[in-house]
Amino acid sequence: MTSLIAVFKREFRSYFYSTTAFVYVTLFLFAVSVFTFYIGDLTGRNQADLTPFFAFHPYIFLMFMPALSMRLWAEERKTGTLELLLTLPISDRALVLGKFLASWAFATLALIGTFPIWFTISFLGNPDQGLILSSYFASFFMAGGFLAIGGYISARSSNQIIAFILSAVISFLFLMTGFPLITEPLMPLLSPYMLDLIIHFSALIHFENFIKGAFSVSGLIYFCAMILFWLCMTEIHIQNLRMGR
Amino acid sequence: MLYAHGLEKKFGAAHVVNDVSFDLTRGQVLGFLGPNGAGKTTTMRMLTGCLKPDAGKITICDTDALKNPTLAQSYIGYLPEGAPLYIEMTPREYLGFIAEVRGMEKQDIPPALEKVASEVMITDILDHPIETLSKGYKRRVGLAGALVTDPQVLILDEPTDGLDPNQKHHVRRLIRKLAQEKAVIISTHILEEVDAICTDTIIINHGKIVSYATPKELLSQSELYNAVSVIIETSAHAEAISFFKTHKFTEHVRLAGKMPKWTKLIIYPKQKQYILGEVSSILHEKGWRVAGVQSEQGRLEEVFRKLTLN
Numbered sequence: 001m002t003s004l005i006a007v008f009k010r011e012f013r014s015y016f017y018s019t020t021a022f023v024y025v026t027l028f029l030f031a032v033s034v035f036t037f038y039i040g041d042l043t044g045r046n047q048a049d050l051t052p053f054f055a056f057h058p059y060i061f062l063m064f065m066p067a068l069s070m071r072l073w074a075e076e077r078k079t080g081t082l083e084l085l086l087t088l089p090i091s092d093r094a095l096v097l098g099k100f101l102a103s104w105a106f107a108t109l110a111l112i113g114t115f116p117i118w119f120t121i122s123f124l125g126n127p128d129q130g131l132i133l134s135s136y137f138a139s140f141f142m143a144g145g146f147l148a149i150g151g152y153i154s155a156r157s158s159n160q161i162i163a164f165i166l167s168a169v170i171s172f173l174f175l176m177t178g179f180p181l182i183t184e185p186l187m188p189l190l191s192p193y194m195l196d197l198i199i200h201f202s203a204l205i206h207f208e209n210f211i212k213g214a215f216s217v218s219g220l221i222y223f224c225a226m227i228l229f230w231l232c233m234t235e236i237h238i239q240n241l242r243m244g245r
Numbered sequence: 246m247l248y249a250h251g252l253e254k255k256f257g258a259a260h261v262v263n264d265v266s267f268d269l270t271r272g273q274v275l276g277f278l279g280p281n282g283a284g285k286t287t288t289m290r291m292l293t294g295c296l297k298p299d300a301g302k303i304t305i306c307d308t309d310a311l312k313n314p315t316l317a318q319s320y321i322g323y324l325p326e327g328a329p330l331y332i333e334m335t336p337r338e339y340l341g342f343i344a345e346v347r348g349m350e351k352q353d354i355p356p357a358l359e360k361v362a363s364e365v366m367i368t369d370i371l372d373h374p375i376e377t378l379s380k381g382y383k384r385r386v387g388l389a390g391a392l393v394t395d396p397q398v399l400i401l402d403e404p405t406d407g408l409d410p411n412q413k414h415h416v417r418r419l420i421r422k423l424a425q426e427k428a429v430i431i432s433t434h435i436l437e438e439v440d441a442i443c444t445d446t447i448i449i450n451h452g453k454i455v456s457y458a459t460p461k462e463l464l465s466q467s468e469l470y471n472a473v474s475v476i477i478e479t480s481a482h483a484e485a486i487s488f489f490k491t492h493k494f495t496e497h498v499r500l501a502g503k504m505p506k507w508t509k510l511i512i513y514p515k516q517k518q519y520i521l522g523e524v525s526s527i528l529h530e531k532g533w534r535v536a537g538v539q540s541e542q543g544r545l546e547e548v549f550r551k552l553t554l555n
Contacts, residue, residue: 006345010331017333080329084390087293087325088346089318242297244256 003090007098008105011072015106024067028110031060036117049127053117054135054211058175058204061139061146064110066167068103069150070160073234077158082241092238096231100151107143111136131213138210141223142203146171148230155237174226177202246270246428247292247398252301254287254452261287262298263452269398269428269445274420276443276460277432280553284452285432286326289400292430293323306397319347322396324404326432328387332376336367336386339375340393347394361389364419366412380407388416392423399429405438417442436545439463450553465517466551467543473512473524474501476536482508485533492527494520507536 015021032053036042040052076082085095121127150167157163176182177198186195199205203226206219247269254262262284269275279285290296292303294314303310303317310317331339337358344354362368365385370378375386384407391399404420405413420429420442433439439446439460446463448456456463464470477485482500489498489512502509514520521540528535 002348003346006342009345010334010342013338014331014333079332080325080327081331083290083295083325084323084329086295087290087318087321087323088343089315089348090346091315242295244254244296 001094003088004094004098007090007095008102011099011102012105014102015068021106024064024106025110025113028060028064029113031064032056032114032117035060042117042121047125050118050121050132050135051211053114054139057139058142058207061143062168062171062175065107065143065146066150066153066164066171068107069147069167070154070163072099072103072151073155074157074160074163078160086238086242092235092242096151096235096238100148100227100231100234103147103151104144107147108140111139111143128213131211134213134215135211137215138207138219138223141220141227142207145174145203145223145226145230148227148234149174152230152234152237155234155241174201174203176204179204246306247430248302248304249288249292250302252288252291252303253299254284254291254296255299261452262291265301265449265452265454267447267454267457269430271397271426271428272424273445274424274429274431274443276439276446277430277449278434278436278439278446278549279449283449283553285449286402287452288449289323289402289430289432293321293400294318320396321398321400322391322394323399324387324391324401326402327406328384330375330383330387330390333374335372335374336362336378336389337371339386340389343390344393349394357393357395361393364392365389366415381409381412384408385412385416397427399423399427401429401431403433404431405433405435436549439545448549448552455552456548460545463545463548464543466548467545468513468547469511469541470543471514471517471519471521472541473514473521473538474541475510475512475524475528475538476507477510477528478534478536479503479506479508481533482510485510485531488527488531489524494518494523511541 015024035056036053040056042050042052073082076085118132122129146167149170150163153167153170154160154163157166173182179202183195183198186198190198203222206222209216209219249268250266252262252265265284265288267275277285277288287296291298292310294310294317297311305317306320308317308320331342334342340358340361341354344357349357359368362371365388367382367385367389370382375383378386384404388401388404391401401420405416408416417438420431423429431438431442443460445459446456447454475485486498486500489495489510494514496513496515499511499513500508501511512520512524519540521538525538528538
């Protein structure tokens, strides 16, 4: 546990060593604001809710979560510090978890930075605070899911740019599964049951359920399973690296 | 303290490490030598738990490193090849991180850090970002990382690479001092290092151990071992050569260099016996003028080439 905390702290602090953290959070808040106020027209709707704010999170996360996760392992591989890390007395699980939690904590910090939007709406009207909480919860878990995907891709690559692009593509596929873009080409190939199953893999459907106020256990299980699956894949890959594969 | 038996590692069709076995006790400094790509770094990575062997057994401080890798790793301080570091950190932060991951108690970290910083002479740059440091300082920060928790086994991949002669001398002295309480393995290309700090050597070639000996035993394999160099007046050299060539202790005589006034001869003894005393007596009896006589220690470079050039 001590080792996990040490890895978490090092990884979390690493965002602050340069201007990375400042630039990242600034760009994230700028993107969120642009989408919320200009494209989502939050103030022009005359409704005291944050739907336009949360509705764009999945798409904003497609860019911003891979940007956070791309360096998790790829940088260690490139600079050779991965060898150092793998010789320290820490289990692969703790290593994977420590790094993932650090990136998730940083993403949460960026998410917390959006509180002025919530504050503004709460000041101007009387929004459903339960719904806002449920939506933040969904954003938090979706960020975790995308970071877990990105962590695995980063572990497989020593090139951060490739890790970024692949993470964004895979996250996009997970997001859009169940939408015509994905299901239509599969229709002639799969049975209706299989198609239905694929639709249930859509992160966007589960996310939208949350922001519509339908806090579902299945949604929670979905995001937790997604995070666990990709963390396990990362751990297996680190074990494979130890085998020299 | 460290026991490796029958280590094997294949990468695809390449048999990188093939049946490597050795053991190491406290006080020993084992020099790991071999040409590039011989399997030294792979062996070190297996010992440190970074790579799992395909076959074999590793025991570190009575702990089976394959069954309980994390505990085994806690006994090891490792300096990887090239000393990779988190360059955005300062040495103080970096060493603190290593100590923390290695499970050191929080209150023990600052004194341990000061001690190791003083040992490897980095006290003055402890709070400078690593990326701004010179190569020599970076190497020493890496070395400090291996030493900070005072591990029982030290594995150092080219510990003096990138250091200036004074720093090399200091690090070698430090390793010799540390070896009194620890078991140390160093990988090196610098053969003079073997003579300076190692108690034992392993030469590895194509993944196999081709020699496992003390530096002295290694030197004794040199053709030059116990040969006698004589710098003799050029006017007498022809007579000296024909005399020594036919002497009972001589294997052969070689003309090693010729200047107008002085000529250097090397007399190679049969069975590499020690002949300095006899040669000196003969030179004295014959009354030949000589500028120098010395017994050769042998050359590690020659032995290394002989064992690895195939």
